[in-house]
Amino acid sequence: MDNLPMVEPDAFIAESEFQDDSHPKQTLLSDFDHAMMRRCIELARRALGRTSPNPMVGAVIVKDGEIIGEGFHPRAGEPHAEVFALKAAGENARGATIYVSLEPCNHYGRTPPCSEALVAAGIAKVVVGMVDPNPLVAGGGIARLRAAGIEVLVGVEEQACKKLNEGFIHRILHHRPFGILKYAMTLDGKIATTTGHSAWVTNKDARGEVHQLRAACDAVIVGGNTIRLDNPYLTSHREGAHNPLRVVMSRSLDLPQNARIWQTAEAPTLVFTEKGANPDFQELLRNLGVEVVELTPLTPDQVMAYLYKRGFCSVLWECGGVLAASAIAQKAVQKVFAFIAPKIVGGVHAPTPVGDLGLTSMTEALSLERVEIRVVGSDCLVEGYLPSHQL
Ligand SMILES: Nc1nc(O)c(N)c(N[C@@H]2O[C@H](COP(=O)(O)O)[C@@H](O)[C@H]2O)n1
Numbered sequence: 001m002d003n004l005p006m007v008e009p010d011a012f013i014a015e016s017e018f019q020d021d022s023h024p025k026q027t028l029l030s031d032f033d034h035a036m037m038r039r040c041i042e043l044a045r046r047a048l049g050r051t052s053p054n055p056m057v058g059a060v061i062v063k064d065g066e067i068i069g070e071g072f073h074p075r076a077g078e079p080h081a082e083v084f085a086l087k088a089a090g091e092n093a094r095g096a097t098i099y100v101s102l103e104p105c106n107h108y109g110r111t112p113p114c115s116e117a118l119v120a121a122g123i124a125k126v127v128v129g130m131v132d133p134n135p136l137v138a139g140g141g142i143a144r145l146r147a148a149g150i151e152v153l154v155g156v157e158e159q160a161c162k163k164l165n166e167g168f169i170h171r172i173l174h175h176r177p178f179g180i181l182k183y184a185m186t187l188d189g190k191i192a193t194t195t196g197h198s199a200w201v202t203n204k205d206a207r208g209e210v211h212q213l214r215a216a217c218d219a220v221i222v223g224g225n226t227i228r229l230d231n232p233y234l235t236s237h238r239e240g241a242h243n244p245l246r247v248v249m250s251r252s253l254d255l256p257q258n259a260r261i262w263q264t265a266e267a268p269t270l271v272f273t274e275k276g277a278n279p280d281f282q283e284l285l286r287n288l289g290v291e292v293v294e295l296t297p298l299t300p301d302q303v304m305a306y307l308y309k310r311g312f313c314s315v316l317w318e319c320g321g322v323l324a325a326s327a328i329a330q331k332a333v334q335k336v337f338a339f340i341a342p343k344i345v346g347g348v349h350a351p352t353p354v355g356d357l358g359l360t361s362m363t364e365a366l367s368l369e370r371v372e373i374r375v376v377g378s379d380c381l382v383e384g385y386l387p388s389h390q391l
C-alpha cells in the first residue's frame with residue numbers, strides 16, 4: 001500500500017521527490033485520484049508479460065470529472081501509454097489532467113518523448129504513479145513538464161505502481177531479470193515423495209495461480225531433473241495468455257527425447273547446457289525447433305546475465321531444491337511464492353524445496369520481508385522478498 005500519510009479518511013498527501021519553491025510540497029489527493037491511478041494499473045496489466053524490456057504502463061485522461069481517453073503500452077517498439085490516451089482524447093485533451101502509472105519519458109528511444117507530446121497536446125496537469133528509474137528518464141520527464149508550466153504530482157498509489165513493474169525496476173537497477181522462486185510443498189516441507197513423485201501437491205486453485213504467475217513472467221526455468229521426473233508443459237494454460245519462454249538448464253543433456261516440453265509448440269523453449277555436451281541430443285533438439293545455448297560454467301547467474309541481454313525483466317524459477325539453492329546463493333532470486341498444501345508425505349530423504357545453503361545457525365536463516373499470506377482453495381500461499389531486495 002501507499003506510504004502516503006493519511007490526512008482525513010478520504011484525502012491523502014502526495015509528496016514529490018522533485019519539488020521546488022514554485023511548487024507546493026504537499027497536495028491533497030482525492031479518492032478519485034487514487035481510483036484513476038488504479039485504473040491506470042488495470043489498463044497496464046492488459047499487456048501482462050508482453051512488454052519487456054519495457055515496463056507495463058497505463059494512462060487515463062480526465063476532463064471535468066469524465067474519462068476522455070485511456071491507453072496502455074502494448075509492447076516494446078509500440079507507442080507509450082500516454083500516446084494512446086492522447087490519441088483517444090483528441091483535441092479534448094487541451095486543459096485536461098492525465099494520470100499515468102510511470103513518469104512520462106523525456107528521451108528518444110524506440111519512440112519519441114511523451115513529455116513533448118503532453119506539452120504539445122496542452123495537458124494542464126500530470127499525476128504520476130512513480131518516478132521512472134531508467135537513467136535516461138529519472139526525473140527528467142517531470143522536470144520537462146514543470147518547465148512547460150504543467151502541474152505535476154508524483155507518488156499516487158506509488159507502492160502498487162512499483163509492484164506492477166518490480167521486474168522492470170530490478171532489471172534497470174541491477175542489470176539482471178527479477179527472479180521469482182515458486183514451489184509447492186506439503187505441510188511437512190516436502191516437494192515430492194521419497195520415490196520422487198511430485199505431481200498434484202497442491203489443489204487446482206493453486207495451479208491456476210501458478211499459470212497466472214507464468215503469464216506474468218518472461219521465462220520459466222527448470223533443471224534437467226524436473227524434466228526427467230515431472231515431465232511438465234510449463235505453459236500458462238489460459239486462453240490468450242502470454243506463455244513465457246521455457247528454459248531448461250542441463251549440464252549433461254541426458255534428457256528424454258519424448259519429454260512434453262519439446263513435443264509441444266505453444267511456447268518457445270531454450271535449453272542451456274555446457275560446451276560440447278551430448279552433441280547428438282543438441283542436434284535432435286534443434287531439429288525439434290528448440291534453441292540450444294552452450295554456457296560454461298552453467299550457473300544461475302550466467303543464465304540470468306544471458307536472459308538480461310535478451311531483454312528479459314522477470315524469470316520464474318520452478319526448479320528442484322539443488323538448483324533453487326544455487327539460484328538463491330547467486331542472488332538470482334528476489335521473491336518467493338511458496339504454496340503449502342495441508343498434506344503430510346513423510347520421508348527423511350523426500351526432497352525439500354531449497355537444498356543446502358551452507359547455513360549453520362538458525363540466526364543465518366533468510367527471513368522473508370513484506371510477507372503476505374493468502375488461502376488459495378485448500379492451500380496456503382506465502383509470498384515475500386528475500387532480504388537483499390529493495391523495491
Ligand atoms: N511513461 C512511460 N510510458 C510508457 O508507456 C512506457 N513504455 C515508458 N517507458 C520508458 O521508456 C523506455 C522505453 O522507451 P522506448 O519504448 O524505447 O521509446 C523504458 O525503458 C521506460 O523508461 N514510460
Ligand SMILES: [Zn+2]
Pocket residue numbers: 080082104105106112113114115
Ligand atoms: Zn513515453
